[in-house]
Amino acid sequence: MHAAQDLSHRPTILVVDDTPLNLKLMRDLLEADYTVKLAPSGERALKIAKNQAPDLVLLDIMMPEMDGYEVCRQLKADPQTAGIPVIFLTGKTETQDEQMGFALGAAVYIAKPISPPIVLARVKAHVLFKQARDALEQRNRDDKQRFDSALAQQVELNELKSTFVAMTSHEFRTPLTSILVSHSLLRNYCDRLPVDERNGLLDSIESSVKRMVLMLDQVLTIGRADAHLLSFSPKPFNLLTLCHQLRDEANASHAVPGKAQTARVALDAQLDDPDILADEKLLRHILGNLLSNAIKYSPEAKDVFFSVRQTGPGLCFEVRDQGIGIPAGDLPRLFGDFHRASNVGNIPGTGLGLAIVKRAVESHGGSIAVTSQPGQGTCFTVTLPLG
Structure with missing residues (x-):
């Protein structure tokens, strides 16, 4: 019963191509994570989409009788299917062809012969966005x-x-x-x-x-x-060992020749027993992201200070850097999805790390606070209950 329920909630991908080998290739690539429907023609694709709208359409352009452009035009013209993301699969790479597809409402082009990692990445990204959009529309x-x-x-x-x-x-x-x-x-x-x-x-x-x-x-x-x-599953583990692992992982992942940055663990003496009962996975999300950000936004030869101490029935973690700091105007939206501070410049990032930290802290029943001065550094303080 559980397996059937999981399958019923899988996103549906409609693949449209007049070449049977291409249909088989796409089905084999996608069926592990998605419900895949196949259409050998544009006419058949429109019937399937109208009967039960898929979450995404992978659409070949060069097809007899009805090409991909016409299929896309009819999908976007029908209110029932207008919101379905369309990804063109094509060997055509001319700018005017891309402009025509985008004018019709296509989300993106993928060139043939296809690269499986590119197909999987773009399918996942557009399915995730559609799910977020559909969820919001339902709430409205x-x-x-x-x-x-x-x-x-x-x-x-x-x-x-x-x-x-x-x-x-x-x-x-x-x-x-x-x-x-x-x-x-x-x-x-x-x-x-x-x-x-x-x-x-x-x-x-x-x-x-x-x-x-x-x-x-x-x-x-x-x-x-x-x-x-995002489940909360506390189990016994050694907190001191975890802190050393996170420090080493952060230093290794950001090691760049000529840029000597380190994160230093400083444990307060009030931590009487490092063996605790907590969710180690959530702590990795929280502390790993904070340490990674602290190192990334710090200048050369400036330490990042990482400390932990016991506070009654809970724990208090502090990650403090001497980096670029956060402008006051960015602080209210600091933990929002995809938000990045206005002074990060060309430093790479997705704007998701702190959003994940906030959700993980809340799932743990804790709280997080931040103080920062542009040009002087930032300090994050996380308080978590034990048990």
Whole structure:
């Protein structure tokens, strides 16, 4: 019974292509995570979409009788299907062809032959956004009398959509480009490249994949928290060991030649027993994000101070840096989804880390506070109950 229920809640992807081999390829790629419906023609696709609207349409352009442009036009013209995201699958790369597709309401193009990681990443991103949009629209329908609130939510959604699209476009494009370039060099010049250069290209691919996985994991964590699925499961573990691990992981992940930054753990003597009962996974979300941010926004040779002390029935964690600080105008929205401070410049980031921290702290039944001065540094204080 549980398995059937899970399947019934899986997003539905409609794949439209007149080539049976392409349909099979896309089904095999997507069916592990989605309910996949196949349409060998534009006419069949419109019937399926009208009967039960899918969450996303993957649409081939070059088809006989009715091409992908016409299918997209009819989908967008029908109020019942107008909100379905459409991704074009095509070998056409001319600018005018892209402009035509975007004018019809297509979300994005994916060039053939397809790259499975690109397809999976873009499908997941657009499905997540549609789910967020549908959830908000449902809430608005359930509370029609609160017009002002509904209008404010719609404005927020539009801003979130713009930010989400811009962020995912940038955050995915950079690592995907790195992967494709590295792959091309390895494919064409592998036998001529020195071993260290080959290893460097492989390292570049690995780091790019980790970057995309991290972003997707952050988006999914936000979604689970908003759906009240970010569970709180306390278990016994050694807090001192965890703090040392987080310090080492933060230093290793941000190690850059010529930039000596360290995070230092300073445990208060009031922590009588490091063996505690708490949710280690949530603590990793909270402290890992705070340490990562502190190091990322700190200048060279400036320590990040990480301390923990026992406060009666709970714990108090403090992460303090000597970095760029946070402008006062950004503090009220600091824990919002996709929000980044106005002074971060070209420092990369998704704007999801602190939003995850806030939700994880709340799931743990705790509180978080921040003090900051631009140019002088920032201090986050997290208080969590034990048990």
